[in-house]
Amino acid sequence: MSTRKRKAKAQYFDEKKRNKKNRSFEEAKEPSKGLIEPNPAEEQKYPQDFCSSTVHICSWNVNGLKAIIGRNDLQSFIKEYSPDVLCLTETKLSEESIKKLKIRHHIPLEYDCYWNFSKKRKGYSGSAILTKVKPLNVIYDLGIPNHDQEGRTLTCEFEKFYVVTTYVPNSGINKLERFDYRVKEWDPDFQDFIKNLEKNGKPVVLGGDMNVGHQEIDVHNPKGQSKSAGFTPQERDNFTKLLDRGFIDTFRYLHPKVQQFTFWSTITGARKTGKGGRLDYFVISKSLIENLEKAEILHKVMGSDHCPISVTFNLEKSGE
Amino acid sequence: MSTRKRKAKAQYFDEKKRNKKNRSFEEAKEPSKGLIEPNPAEEQKYPQDFCSSTVHICSWNVNGLKAIIGRNDLQSFIKEYSPDVLCLTETKLSEESIKKLKIRHHIPLEYDCYWNFSKKRKGYSGSAILTKVKPLNVIYDLGIPNHDQEGRTLTCEFEKFYVVTTYVPNSGINKLERFDYRVKEWDPDFQDFIKNLEKNGKPVVLGGDMNVGHQEIDVHNPKGQSKSAGFTPQERDNFTKLLDRGFIDTFRYLHPKVQQFTFWSTITGARKTGKGGRLDYFVISKSLIENLEKAEILHKVMGSDHCPISVTFNLEKSGE
DNA sequence: CGTTGAATG
DNA sequence: CATTGAACG
Numbered sequence: 001m002s003t004r005k006r007k008a009k010a011q012y013f014d015e016k017k018r019n020k021k022n023r024s025f026e027e028a029k030e031p032s033k034g035l036i037e038p039n040p041a042e043e044q045k046y047p048q049d050f051c052s053s054t055v056h057i058c059s060w061n062v063n064g065l066k067a068i069i070g071r072n073d074l075q076s077f078i079k080e081y082s083p084d085v086l087c088l089t090e091t092k093l094s095e096e097s098i099k100k101l102k103i104r105h106h107i108p109l110e111y112d113c114y115w116n117f118s119k120k121r122k123g124y125s126g127s128a129i130l131t132k133v134k135p136l137n138v139i140y141d142l143g144i145p146n147h148d149q150e151g152r153t154l155t156c157e158f159e160k161f162y163v164v165t166t167y168v169p170n171s172g173i174n175k176l177e178r179f180d181y182r183v184k185e186w187d188p189d190f191q192d193f194i195k196n197l198e199k200n201g202k203p204v205v206l207g208g209d210m211n212v213g214h215q216e217i218d219v220h221n222p223k224g225q226s227k228s229a230g231f232t233p234q235e236r237d238n239f240t241k242l243l244d245r246g247f248i249d250t251f252r253y254l255h256p257k258v259q260q261f262t263f264w265s266t267i268t269g270a271r272k273t274g275k276g277g278r279l280d281y282f283v284i285s286k287s288l289i290e291n292l293e294k295a296e297i298l299h300k301v302m303g304s305d306h307c308p309i310s311v312t313f314n315l316e317k318s319g320e
Numbered sequence: 321m322s323t324r325k326r327k328a329k330a331q332y333f334d335e336k337k338r339n340k341k342n343r344s345f346e347e348a349k350e351p352s353k354g355l356i357e358p359n360p361a362e363e364q365k366y367p368q369d370f371c372s373s374t375v376h377i378c379s380w381n382v383n384g385l386k387a388i389i390g391r392n393d394l395q396s397f398i399k400e401y402s403p404d405v406l407c408l409t410e411t412k413l414s415e416e417s418i419k420k421l422k423i424r425h426h427i428p429l430e431y432d433c434y435w436n437f438s439k440k441r442k443g444y445s446g447s448a449i450l451t452k453v454k455p456l457n458v459i460y461d462l463g464i465p466n467h468d469q470e471g472r473t474l475t476c477e478f479e480k481f482y483v484v485t486t487y488v489p490n491s492g493i494n495k496l497e498r499f500d501y502r503v504k505e506w507d508p509d510f511q512d513f514i515k516n517l518e519k520n521g522k523p524v525v526l527g528g529d530m531n532v533g534h535q536e537i538d539v540h541n542p543k544g545q546s547k548s549a550g551f552t553p554q555e556r557d558n559f560t561k562l563l564d565r566g567f568i569d570t571f572r573y574l575h576p577k578v579q580q581f582t583f584w585s586t587i588t589g590a591r592k593t594g595k596g597g598r599l600d601y602f603v604i605s606k607s608l609i610e611n612l613e614k615a616e617i618l619h620k621v622m623g624s625d626h627c628p629i630s631v632t633f634n635l636e637k638s639g640e
Numbered sequence: 641c642g643t644t645g646a647a648t649g
Numbered sequence: 650c651a652t653t654g655a656a657c658g
Contacts, residue, residue: 064651090649090652092652092653121654123652123653125648267650386643387642387644412643412644414645441644441645442646444656490658493658549658586642586643587641589641
């Protein structure tokens with residue numbers, strides 16, 4: 001587009017913006033189109049277990065739930081994919097904004113919703129799980145005070161497995177100021193956490209933003225990025241260690257040679273040029289391999305600097 | 321508009337916003353349409369005095385120069401009114417943003433520009449004077465350290481008069497936390513400042529946001545607002561004191577019974593309902609009365625929560 | 641409600 | 650470049 005044209009367009013949009021600044025925020029106060037406001041008086045009923053033998057789980061780093069709801073992108077996604085369980089990371093919701101924006105009104109009633117949020121810095125980090133089946137139990141964070149200030153982890157226990165979502169701390173895009181914390185403290189402790197869950201006799205389905213491109217194929221420029229957050233050897237090694245402790249990277253397991261990314265930097269406008277990284281994963285306990293049917297990267301879904309990922313299980317395939 | 325319709329519209333605009341977020345900011349980096357980038361090598365020449373005997377001066381609280389330029393509203397105003405001198409208040413420009421946004425590129429080259437800005441809190445308060453005639457001298461602030469941290473005042477000395485612009489401190493819209501400072505310190509010291517200018521033998525043209533509705537006619541609900549910032553008896557008394565010290569409220573002088581406002585709260589959406597206040601004034605030394613031709617409130621000009629005001633002098637009418 | 645800058649990614 | 654909350658009016 002020519003500069004001239006862009007300028008004319010800019011003026012046009014600015015004209016609009018003047019009449020409608022932050023309408024999305026305003027709209028967000030009433031339920032999204034076609035949705036019914038929950039009635040606090042009557043508690044919503046959710047099934048005790050998944051209706052079908054096929055279970056479909058998605059995970060999406062939404063880069064701010066407020067914005068993605070204001071643009072109707074989350075609603076569209078749910079309508080189109082209707083996952084049984086949806087993990088959300090980087091929701092950037094504070095306890096206040098969850099209430100004030102009435103976030104719950106924009107999510108279909110068939111979902112039972114759990115929110116975790118940063119207790120320290122408001123509007124930072126945060127995670128959520130939306131599920132059609134009422135979990136037997138919900139665990140917030142890791143149970144380690146040092147890691148539990150930013151609402152990064154949320155766990156739902158179901159009949160046959162755990163679903164864990166996590167938003168792994170970024171090492172720091174400028175000076176890697178949080179690199180040591182991430183690599184030496186968070187990663188090992190988080191791995192211990194999911195290993196401990198397994199000890200209860202149920203496999204783990206972990207979906208989230210692991211903030212690392214595991215192998216060379218998962219990064220668009222492995223050499224040039226080796227000192228950038230998410231692409232350092234130490235971070236990548238830690239992911240290998242995770243798999244070595246008995247877990248499977250579902251997408252890589254089913255598609256050993258496919259290069260597909262889940263994140264593209266907005267700073268560099270990388271989604272246009274395709275220069276991204278695979279930072280979001282569904283990682284599962286080895287014992288679930290026989291049930292794994294599908295693992296996808298939904299790279300066409302827009303609305304965030306990450307795209308959603310998806311995994312499908314067939315629970316009947318197990319030997320029981 | 322129905323809720324349904326508004327919702328559909330919101331979605332449409334959100335779609336646009338996704339493609340073009342902050343384009344105005346982006347555009348602001350290159351000169352506005354039809355304007356030429358100043359060449360730092362060759363200093364711009366400005367006339368030494370006003371070309372015509374008629375001098376037209378405007379003042380506008382722009383509520384953020386960045387935004388009003390991004391929407392092209394300041395450029396449109398200048399194009400339509402082309403004042404000889406334009407006072408701007410609440411520019412909210414920091415020293416960095418003046419450079420980074422290349423603000424100067426969006427103002428016609430025929431204007432010589434002077435910027436004052438808050439040294440304390442960035443992006444707060446601030447004032448500017450744009451003039452077609454090169455001033456003999458420019459005075460920043462009042463020369464009183466306690467008042468000089470927020471870039472509220474700017475003075476240009478011309479051959480026959482001073483032009484002073486000021487953005488009087490708001491008393492605090494919630495708890496009047498700055499009421500005492502405003503009423504007991506700023507107002508008296510500011511009045512002393514312009515009285516001192518007069519001692520140099522030149523009259524003063526003061527244009528700016530005085531942050532007070534002087535008389536009942538200048539406020540839409542005098543009783544209900546008597547405890548609100550800008551409408552307290554003390555603030556209104558101080559304006560009377562200013563006039564008692566030898567100054568004229570130009571608009572009221574020429575239009576004794578016209579109720580016209582210059583400000584409407586965005587919080588209450590008051591511009592639609594007409595519930596505003598006259599907070600912006602051109603106040604002049606008594607000796608200039610014979611030259612005063614016109615004083616207007618340009619209430620149709622949009623782009624800020626204030627509208628511009630205007631005053632016109634005929635310099636030939638004086639006895640010299 | 642609308643503007644600004646700060647922090648973060 | 651895009652998101653969030655804070656301060657202010």
